[in-house]
Structure formats: C-alpha cells, structure tokens
Amino acid sequence: MEARDTPAIPTQEDIIIGRPYYAAFNNNNNNNNNTSSFMSGTTLLSSLFPPHHDRELSAAADASKNHREAEKRRRERINSHLQRLRSLLPCNSKTDKASLLAKVVEHVRDLKQRTSDDIAKCTDVLPSETDxxxxxxxxxxxxxxxxxxxxxxxxxxxxxxxxxxxxxxxxxxxxxxxxxxxxxxxxxxxxxxxxxxxxxxxxxxxxxxxxxxxxxxxxxxxxxxxxxxxxxxxxxxxxx
The missing domain is CATH 3.30.70.260 (ACT domain)
Structure with missing residues (x-):
C-alpha cells in the first residue's frame, strides 16, 4: 500500500469530516522517509481544541445550571410568601399578585392608623408629670x-x-x-x-x-x- 502524501496542515474538509491524515517527518535531512505517524479525526480535533477549552465549557454549563436552580428556589420562596399573604387577608387563592400586593398595602396603612389611634388613647389616660x-x-x-x-x-x-x-x-x-x-x-x-x-x-x-x-x-x-x-x-x- 502506497503512502498517500497528505499535507501536514489539514484542510477545512479534513476538519469537518474528521479525515485521518499522515504527517511525514524528515529525519537528519536525508531522503529516507520515516514511518508515517497516523492521527485520527478525534486526535485532530483534540489538537485544534486543547483541554482547557473543554474545562471552560464545563464551568460555563455548571454556572448556568446553578443559576437556574437558584432562580427556581427564589420563585418558590416568593410563591410561598404570596400564599401566606393570601391566607392572612380576605381574598381567594386565585387573586393575582398585583391585586394581592395592593390589598397588603391597604391593610398595612389601616393597621398604622389604628396603632396611632391606640397610642393617642393611651396618652390620654396616662398621668402627666405636672399637677x-x-x-x-x-x-x-x-x-x-x-x-x-x-x-x-x-x-x-x-x-x-x-x-x-x-x-x-x-x-x-x-x-x-x-x-x-x-x-x-x-x-x-x-x-x-x-x-x-x-x-x-x-x-x-x-x-x-x-x-x-x-x-x-x-x-x-x-x-x-x-x-x-x-x-x-x-x-x-x-x-x-
């Protein structure tokens, strides 16, 4: 089987289909060809994309996964708080978030007003420092x-x-x-x-x-x- 001369630098087609190629090396500047070194398509891609590039891709994938999980937990906490507010206020379970928050603001304002009135009443019944x-x-x-x-x-x-x-x-x-x-x-x-x-x-x-x-x-x-x-x-x- 005759050795096919293949350029040392692979072509774009070689990279796409993963075609194996032979690289001839000249030893001591003589005309005798040494045994050709065979590289598979996988080895070729590995030489073009070093291992540190794979580690970067893996780290990016892990970061994206962690972000999705954190976002999921955050939404679960928000929904839990909203459900608790629905149980405290006179509203049904299908009340949308905007209406629920509006009811919460109104209820808090009412509580503040009641607290102010109660403080005023307590002040009226407390003895003064002067006769x-x-x-x-x-x-x-x-x-x-x-x-x-x-x-x-x-x-x-x-x-x-x-x-x-x-x-x-x-x-x-x-x-x-x-x-x-x-x-x-x-x-x-x-x-x-x-x-x-x-x-x-x-x-x-x-x-x-x-x-x-x-x-x-x-x-x-x-x-x-x-x-x-x-x-x-x-x-x-x-x-x-």
Whole structure:
C-alpha cells in the first residue's frame, strides 16, 4: 500500500469530516522517509481544541445550571410568601399578585392608623408629670340626669395611699355622687377621671368653682405629704 502524501496542515474538509491524515517527518535531512505517524479525526480535533477549552465549557454549563436552580428556589420562596399573604387577608387563592400586593398595602396603612389611634388613647389616660385640675360640665347622656348637674373632673398629682379616701371624703362633703371613676398610675403619679353629679340643682359656675377648689386642696396635700410611690413605672388602670 502506497503512502498517500497528505499535507501536514489539514484542510477545512479534513476538519469537518474528521479525515485521518499522515504527517511525514524528515529525519537528519536525508531522503529516507520515516514511518508515517497516523492521527485520527478525534486526535485532530483534540489538537485544534486543547483541554482547557473543554474545562471552560464545563464551568460555563455548571454556572448556568446553578443559576437556574437558584432562580427556581427564589420563585418558590416568593410563591410561598404570596400564599401566606393570601391566607392572612380576605381574598381567594386565585387573586393575582398585583391585586394581592395592593390589598397588603391597604391593610398595612389601616393597621398604622389604628396603632396611632391606640397610642393617642393611651396618652390620654396616662398621668402627666405636672399637677393638673380640670372640671367641665358634661353635655351628653349624663347631662341633667334627674335635673342634676353632671361634671367631669380630672386631676393629676402624686400618688399616695390615702388619695382615694380623701377624694371620696371631699366629694361627700360637696354632696356629689360619683357616677364613674377611672384611675391610672405611672411612676409615682396618679390620674383620676371622675364623672360626678350634684344631689340637687345648683348654679353651674358656682358648682364648678367649688369642685375645683376642693380638688385643688387634695392635690396640694399630695405635694405636702412628702410621700412618693416607689413602685416601678408600670401602668395600672382601674375603673369603678
């Protein structure tokens, strides 16, 4: 079998079909041809595309696979959170994402408004740091109860053990009946809100003045007693 001379550099056709070729090598510049070296099509492609190129392709494939798996897990987490929101809000399971998120925003705004209202209410029932006395004529369902004047008295002062007994004694001396009473204490301070009614019809201005002066005397005794509650700053609200 005659050896076919094949160029040392393969042609484009050789590369495409993987045709084997022979490479002749001249040894010591003599005319004797050494044994031709045979290279298969696979060896040819391997020589043209070195191993490091295959490693790069493998690394790119692994990175793409990891990205797809991470994206899948991310979507699963999002769908899980959306499903939890659907279970918390009054909506069905087929509500689209945009409508669901709109409901969530509306619900959060409503909760913030309720929280602000509750904080405002708590502020109204907490005792102030300074002594305060307020007596107002009540206009409402208690107004002119059996032709009697009804008042709302509010006082803030130092908390002490004999505060309530003194308030009761003072109201009895003014012939006033307690319809409702609320008391809150915080950090040694007390706040009392009293709904009181006179036992007989009296002039409004005179009655308010008498009640204010009587409560002021109770507050002044609190300041002069030298007693200060050492309890912790914990809110204690009681209704009578």
């Amino acid at each position: 305060e006395i307020s007596v107002l004529h009540v206009v409402g369902r208690h107004h002119r109860l059996n032709q009697r004047s009804v008042y709302k008295a509010t006082l803030c002062c130092e908390d002490r053990l004999d505060l309530l007994p003194e308030l009761i004694k003072t109201l009895k001396s003014l012939r006033l009946k307690t319809l409702k009473a609320e008391m809150s204490t915080l950090g040694g301070r007390a706040r009392n809100v009293l709904i009181i009614a006179g036992e007989e019809e009296e002039e409004e201005e005179n009655s308010i003045g008498f009640v204010r002066e009587a409560l002021k005397s109770v507050v002044d005794r609190s300041n002069g007693s030298g007693y200060r509650c050492k309890r912790r700053r914990v809110l204690d609200q009681r209704s009578i």
